[in-house]
Amino acid sequence: MPRRLTRLALLLAAGLAGCAGLNVTQEQGWAAFHDCQRTTATSAALEDLQERGRVNYRTQEGVEFSSMKACMESRGYACDLGVAIGFRPYTYCYPRAT
Numbered sequence: 001m002p003r004r005l006t007r008l009a010l011l012l013a014a015g016l017a018g019c020a021g022l023n024v025t026q027e028q029g030w031a032a033f034h035d036c037q038r039t040t041a042t043s044a045a046l047e048d049l050q051e052r053g054r055v056n057y058r059t060q061e062g063v064e065f066s067s068m069k070a071c072m073e074s075r076g077y078a079c080d081l082g083v084a085i086g087f088r089p090y091t092y093c094y095p096r097a098t
Contacts, residue, residue, distance in 0.1 A: 044057050
């Protein structure tokens with residue numbers, strides 16, 4: 001099972017079991033990521049969703065990277081490029097303080 005699916009399965013299992021679940025900030029990051037993924041970067045893969053709302057994801061290079069970053073920023077996140085792994089940039093998006 002790919003690593004991202006394993007993490008997602010663990011997150012979902014914990015939420016469904018009532019053991020953990022997502023906090024409000026994580027839910028906002030989850031929704032923003034999936035909205036952007038669906039509309040601008042279908043190849044984007046969620047890597048991690050931190051307790052304080054930081055969203056870590058990877059995208060294909062080029063247009064999808066720019067589109068995904070712009071979409072996340074339009075939803076209230078400040079994004080920066082992490083380490084590029086192969087041809088897939090790794091991006092960190094932090095919720096902006098309101």
